[in-house]
Amino acid sequence: MSFILYGVGTAVLALIVYVAYSFVSRQRKAADFKRREKKEFAKEGTQWKKSQHEYYVEKFYGTGVTEKHDFHGGYLNFGYWVDANKDYIKASEGLLSQVADSVRLGKDSRLLDIACGMGSQDIFFYNKYKPEHIDMLEATLTHHIICKKRIEEGGLEDHLAAHYGSATQIPFDENSFTHVFSIEGGVHYRYRKNFFNETFRVLKPNGWMSLADYAMPTPPRNFIENFFGRICSSLWNAPLENWCSPEVFKKRVEEAGFVDVEVKDIGKHCIPGYYEESIRPEILKELTKIRGWFTTYILCRILDELILWAFNHRLLTEVLVRARKPE
Numbered sequence: 430m431s432f433i434l435y436g437v438g439t440a441v442l443a444l445i446v447y448v449a450y451s452f453v454s455r456q457r458k459a460a461d462f463k464r465r466e467k468k469e470f471a472k473e474g475t476q477w478k479k480s481q482h483e484y485y486v487e488k489f490y491g492t493g494v495t496e497k498h499d500f501h502g503g504y505l506n507f508g509y510w511v512d513a514n515k516d517y518i519k520a521s522e523g524l525l526s527q528v529a530d531s532v533r534l535g536k537d538s539r540l541l542d543i544a545c546g547m548g549s550q551d552i553f554f555y556n557k558y559k560p561e562h563i564d565m566l567e568a569t570l571t572h573h574i575i576c577k578k579r580i581e582e583g584g585l586e587d588h589l590a591a592h593y594g595s596a597t598q599i600p601f602d603e604n605s606f607t608h609v610f611s612i613e614g615g616v617h618y619r620y621r622k623n624f625f626n627e628t629f630r631v632l633k634p635n636g637w638m639s640l641a642d643y644a645m646p647t648p649p650r651n652f653i654e655n656f657f658g659r660i661c662s663s664l665w666n667a668p669l670e671n672w673c674s675p676e677v678f679k680k681r682v683e684e685a686g687f688v689d690v691e692v693k694d695i696g697k698h699c700i701p702g703y704y705e706e707s708i709r710p711e712i713l714k715e716l717t718k719i720r721g722w723f724t725t726y727i728l729c730r731i732l733d734e735l736i737l738w739a740f741n742h743r744l745l746t747e748v749l750v751r752a753r754k755p756e
């Protein structure tokens with residue numbers, strides 16, 4: 430009997446020691462990452478000056494994400510909602526697959542993913558398509574730091590590299606990549622046409638640019654549409670110059686030198702599904718923990734309502750764009 434008691438006691442003690450050890454080592458790891466986050470990754474803090482557009486984009490995206498970056502799988506896109514799917518992560522990865530499949534991302538590809546957000550999408554691209562290498566470029570420092578954290582946690586340093594910078598001044602040499610992606614970042618760039626020129630420069634001949642981006646099917650028809658359109662743009666940090674119809678979008682890509690340009694309107698598969706997701710009570714509850722009550726129930730609600738309103742009035746849609754740099 431005493432032998433059994435001794436055995437059980439030892440097992441319980443071992444379990445307690447194990448749990449305590451795991452807890453302490455997890456805390457240590459987190460503290461170590463926090464220290465490095467400040468010293469090594471963030472260095473001097475933001476690189477943007479108040480006179481730069483990226484400064485405001487970074488402010489818009491940079492608040493309240495650290496520690497909460499696993500919400501929605503770390504994705505920030507509107508998703509591609511088909512087949513009665515109600516799961517956000519599935520919809521989000523559906524959109525990523527649309528972008529990658531249309532330009533045959535594969536094992537010989539070298540991808541530059543611009544506006545990569547918190548990096549979940551590149552882990553998805555890596556796991557699904559196994560490209561040779563992915564460079565990620567982000568203008569929001571907190572997102573960039575989370576990308577670094579994800580790469581390190583996944584032991585993916587040989588395959589993925591995160592960089593802090595802007596789509597309009599790409600820090601790479603010409604002819605460096607077989608593919609350049611940008612998922613729902615383009616509307617923020619000042620200006621999108623500079624991003625097209627930069628992408629053309631860094632792509633290898635025959636390389637593909639593939640985007641999920643926004644367009645404005647019809648220009649504002651009256652004062653109200655014009656007024657709300659401007660409010661949306663300003664709240665969203667999206668320069669007015671970037672708003673154009675899918676047809677003009679195509680023309681602008683061609684003007685940068687690309688060929689085989691295709692612009693496909695997929696708004697009906699993206700925006701209503703995302704809106705439904707954004708008003709689900711569980712989602713609002715989660716978001717309140719991340720962004721606070723005021724931002725969730727007032728600011729984000731206004732923005733999401735305006736987005737749906739703009740979509741219903743054909744002032745906003747989502748487009749899939751692909752284009753090739755000629756040989």
Ligand SMILES: C[S@@+](CC[C@H](N)C(=O)[O-])C[C@H]1O[C@@H](n2cnc3c(N)ncnc32)[C@H](O)[C@@H]1O
Binds near residue numbers: 545614
């Ligand atoms: C809607 S989020 C999309 C993020 C990510 N692609 C996703 O789907 O989860 C837009 C992203 O664009 C980034 N961004 C905006 N302007 C940028 C710029 N000039 N250069 C690089 N990234 C930029 C923002 O920091 C933000 O992470």
